[in-house]
Amino acid sequence: MHPAPHETEHLVIIGNGMAGHRLVEALLKRPDRPARITVIGDEATPAYNRILLSPWLAGEMERQALTLREAEWYAEQGIELVLGERVTSIDRAARRLTTDAGRALDYQRLVLATGSRPAMPAVPGITLSGVHGFRDLEDAETLARIAERGGRVVVIGGGLLGLEAAEGMRKRGARISVLQRSARLMNRQLDATAATLLEAELGRRGLAIHTGAQLAAIEGDHHGRVAGVRLADGQRLAAHCVVVAAGITPNVELGREADLATQHAIVVDDHLTTSDPAIHALGECCQFEGTTYGLVEPIWRQVEVLAEHLAANPAESARYEERPSATKLKVSGISLFAFGPTEADAGHDVLAYHDPEQGDYRRLLLRDGRLEGAVLYGDTAMGPWLFSQAQAGSDLAACRRALLLGTADADALLDAHHSDNPDRPAKEAA
Structure with a gap:
């Protein structure tokens, strides 16, 4: 048996996405969890299931089905939940953080679960009005409204997220073109035969698939709004909306500004500990042995390791290791x-x-x-x-x-x- 946590031990989790919330749920199952837990999220809503954003966009479920826990649940569990505030600085020496609302919090242990954002290609027109990502609930709600107005949409990226966004918007009424830089859809997961079958099925549904397509520029009108895209071969596609789903960029800025070790993401060891022993990182914002993350399966395993590490004797706790993951496409009927x-x-x-x-x-x-x-x-x-x-x-x-x-x-x-x-x-x- 490990000793009970000190009554003043304070764990702060920055990020109320799926990884941060899963960690909270895992800790609540343990009698030796930290005595005080605070969760800070920059979104105004409590944690929701991002995996279900694609079927929600496709109109296959209600918004309420996405919610993981209501705000009242956190209070019932004795957890302080701070929503709609972004942490702007971490003072590692004082073990204190500050939010954009001027709130200051002291911590004994800190977890960064700040997630990621869409990777935006460095092409002319990327800042035009009408260029969107597809990462969070606000993005999904925006894309749903755009699709329901009809019109032409170009989706950049023929991987999992791009195809799910494309099919969801098509089902809501938009005319969709998908640009895939590779010679086949989902080239990281599929062989040529499966990719051909997938492309044929999506084509039958009305999606225009362009493989081997190199985006050269996003073109705008005189109001600064998207009017179309231009490909490297000179082809032009009309569009009033461009959805970028061509990879993710880990949100490492907070860790970098705190002078934690970072590469592409915040570097952690097999206990999910950063270069500061009091600070941990989890999920899409962390990097372990050169690997970054975009699928939930390895992140769930990270959660179990970190929950044990935060509650137990660190020398005896489990260690994270890489394992293969499987891929599934969340498109109805495929x-x-x-x-x-x-x-x-x-x-x-x-x-x-x-x-x-x-x-x-x-x-x-x-x-x-x-x-x-x-x-x-x-x-x-x-x-x-x-x-x-x-x-x-x-x-x-x-x-x-x-x-x-x-x-x-x-x-x-x-x-x-x-x-x-x-x-x-x-x-x-x-």
Whole structure:
């Protein structure tokens, strides 16, 4: 048992997004949590589920469904919640921070969960009125209003977020063009076949997809509003709105101004501790072993590690380590699941199945009987099982011929193989 926290111990969390809120929830489950917790968020609303912004934009759920906790909940839990204020400075020597409202707070431990913002390309016209990102609730509400007025919208970026924004705005009435710099959509997650299937389906829905498209400039009218975009090949597309969804920039300014170690983001160790032992960073604003974050799966694992570290003896607490993540697209009527490398190399055993009539495609990459990557389009039911087998390092050679058919067939073959090989190493267990 660890000793109870000192009655004056004060933890301040800067950022009331999903990462900061998840940390609060994790700490509240622990009897050895810090005695006093304050959460500061620069948005005026309590924490909400950003993952659901895409289906909300598409009109598939009500705004209330996004809320994680109402403001009253924080008070009931004894947590001070400060909304609509931005922390402007951190005095590390005094362990004190100041907000733009003039509020001063002392802390014993501090967590930076300041998130990220859209990465804006350095092209002429990027500051015109009508250029928007898609990161928070205010962005989503703005894009919904624009889409409902109709007209032409150009979305910059053919990755997860760009396609979700494009389809959501299309469903609300806008005419959409998507610009993808790569030769295929979602080039980091999909192989050429799956990307082609995805592009064809989006095209049938009315999205105009431009791959291999290099944005040269955003053009405006004489009122300073967006009028269209110009591509590097000279092509021009009319638009009254441009949505930039081409990557994110970690919000590191607060940490940098406090003279914490920063590179692309705020550098942390495997306890999510910055170069100041009293300050931690979490989520999209942090960087661990050169890696930055945009998916929730690794961030949830960071939360568990940091919650234990804040509540327990640091020498005994868990440590964060990198693990693979899987990708899913949140577009209604399109099922897609992928993980691992997108391209096969000479050492890969490639298994593929394609049923054009049903729109199903599956491709697996194995090396020495172990699964390294998968792309599933259409029927993705087997995705989580395959991902768990890959994470476990399972030897799937015994069920190779069933891997494209379904989990029941594959499990049956694995079980038969295991019964014939009782001494098989535990790490290969399905």
